[in-house]
Amino acid sequence: MTGFTDWARKATDPSLAAGKPEALAGLRVLELCPGHFGGMVAASILGEFGAEVVKVEPPGGDPLRRVAPEGILLRGTGLPFLSEARNRRFVSIDTEGVTGRGLLRRLALSSDVIVAAEPPGRLEAMGCDYLSLREERPQIVFLALSTYGSFGPDADRPVRDSDILCQALSGAPYIVGEPEREGSRPLPHEAPTRLGNWHGAFVQGLWGAFGVLAALRFREETGMGQAVDLAGAEALMMFADYNITWMHTAGKARERVGNFDPAVFPYTYIRCRDGYTFLAAYNDEAFESLMHIIGRPELARDPRFSTPKSRVALENERALLSILEEWSGGRTADEILSAVESYTSKKSGPGAAVVTGRVNRPLETLEEENWTERGCFVRADDPACGKLLLAAPPWKMSGTPARWKTGCKPPGSDNRDVFRGILGGTEEEYRRLEEAGVFRHSE
């Protein structure tokens, strides 16, 4: 262990984060995103860095709570919601009446950031739209989340924003999955393939948080707030590599190539004795190293594989894959890793760039000590939901570490605290509002 490694560990170990200052302390975020996972992600990310997040749920709770893969519900809430319900206060207000709308507006006007996934017309009806808020509070930063965005020819399309819509439009599934074979009826899996997690919604939330932070930086410099418009489709689109530049320069669109890659080979999953592992060699030097590792040094000069261009021809990729799998089939992923590391540790520069890593099932990831030691998972002992295994904030930071602080609570759990603490109301006023059904509790 070098001095730096030792220092970095002591300075950034998440188990030592408590008590350190938070980057976004003092920032208040209001989340108005019923049924919307991307909005929850945006607010969670800001909350992990220390922003105070107030989530407003409609009476009966956020409909996302009832989304329950395999029917699993913990006290009425499904696992997708529970996975993002961190570091928040939970408020439930009936905004059908004028009193509720007034309260919501006061909350909004006391906030620095609004994260909204409701359509503009609905926000106007709730008295919580950007234009009327900024009249009273020009410093407000307002993040508007949707599928297509707030302007442009498709902005009025009547869709309810969801992960699958954003994925489809992003161009991501188009280049994920197996191509159809010629001359035969396509099998179900020979199709554009969705990313199995809600990656579209997640990345929408990430770009949303990025947009908010950029806008806050501008506000620090100028005092001005602004609106941030984010189309979920476009968020994941930013990750679709060179889709546009290749169209522009070569008139070519990327197509599905299964587990291959049109620009680099080998860069694929190969079969090994205990499953699959990733194997890559980006350049000629690394390819030569790899051929030494598998005991076939002569193949580095085989005309099918001797240049990056020849290696990415699909028929050569297929030929090379079977050569690689002849070698890997009898070895475990760990043995492959050892073979690669023992060879590349003697090299430096481009020749060392042979890379591998086991294709883990989630339970295999959980067994690997690296992630546990680095505090990647939180085992939350949640007062409402019991023990929950959650992904921790991924950043290790020496000064103002991000952190998981609190878990999910039932809708309306923080009504009183928020009314009294943020809006400055009295206990008596609160009781009257609760009796009138303006503030709601689920339990």
Next chain:
Amino acid sequence: MSGFREFAEKAFAPGAIPGKPEALAGIRVLEVATRIFGPATADSLGLFGAEVIKVELPPRGDLMRYVAPEGFFWKEVSPAFLPLNRNKLHVGLDLHPAEGKELFLALAEKSDVVVENLRAGTMDEWGVGYLQLRERNPGIVYAANSGFGQWGPFSAGRASYDATAQAVSGFSAVTGFPDQPPMKAGFWVGDYTAALMSAIAILAALAARRKTGEGQLIDLSQAEAMIRTLDWTWPYAGLTGKDRMRNGNVDPSYPPSGIYRCRDGFVAVSVRDADEAACLARELGAPELRGSRPVPPERVAAYCASKTTGEVVRRAEEAGFSAAPVRGGKEQYRDPHLRARGTVCPVDDPLLGRVDEYGPAPKLSESPGRVKWCAKPVGWDNDRVFGGLLGLSRTEMEELAGRKVIGKWADIPGARPPKGSVTP
């Protein structure tokens, strides 16, 4: 049309962007990175106005320069290198000799952020890591992007690419079809996702610095970034002791939402709530399914198979559920909506001419992001940075170039300027 809709058409109009200020103006970023994870982090900061100085090892530079789809270079540049390296200043600087280190430290003194993605600990071994830099500039925000983290059992020696993160995080295990092998996403999602998370942490650290004056180290593993994105995978594993399975093209949280084959392509059908589910059931002629059970995916598949994607989208809009076509690069390139939003935008580059690009995803009404210029050859901005910013004389720069401390492009595709261009 709502008031906001009307406001948005004007406030976000791409035509007005060049006259508006930039959100991250005044922030200087030093990038010591190759391929995607580090460069994409700096790229997203550069799109919003940060000045990014990309430090490359001369004469070959960032090895991503030679990653070219089907081996194709255009005007001596790979189309895969362009989207990662907009709005940057390119310098060729060797960090191995002492003079190179000193130049780098001098640049770091004048910078706010360092982004690197070398193997863990490499910058420290070279004497230009966070601990050395903060001696000279305590305000520096240092983003150390890596595969497995700067410390911990896997941190030493292991290299990582996008698909390493896809593989080891469990991401690939939940992507694809249950009766097929795990599917690697065909785009570099394990780099881009982590890169965006790195950029977010940098902005958070800069916000903290405004209060304290202190910089900090950000250690981000790309596998850990992917772990964070896997939504209910982890609580499910914790509660049931089971692996979440691959579920093909149907979203297990919102069945029968998913991707379906049409006569002329593919469409995403989406039902997020009971209203939409009821509308879909009615449209499919299956009102008996309107209750608690979702419409079986097979019924949706049969419905879509006889229609075009356009028909499904139109029928969905009329019937009250949601649908959208599965689009690829070709459709995006020509899409009037994306053009009107500046999400696909032309760049007028001084060296390459017109290049069409993805513009920034978040649209900011007052301080919008933008693509100002494209990637440059290795060392293209040496004079501007070493002369202009560090104040070296022409003679000093020539001597440093003679000793190969600073340098410019190799005479090979990927590194060099287009033929016939005027060099600076």
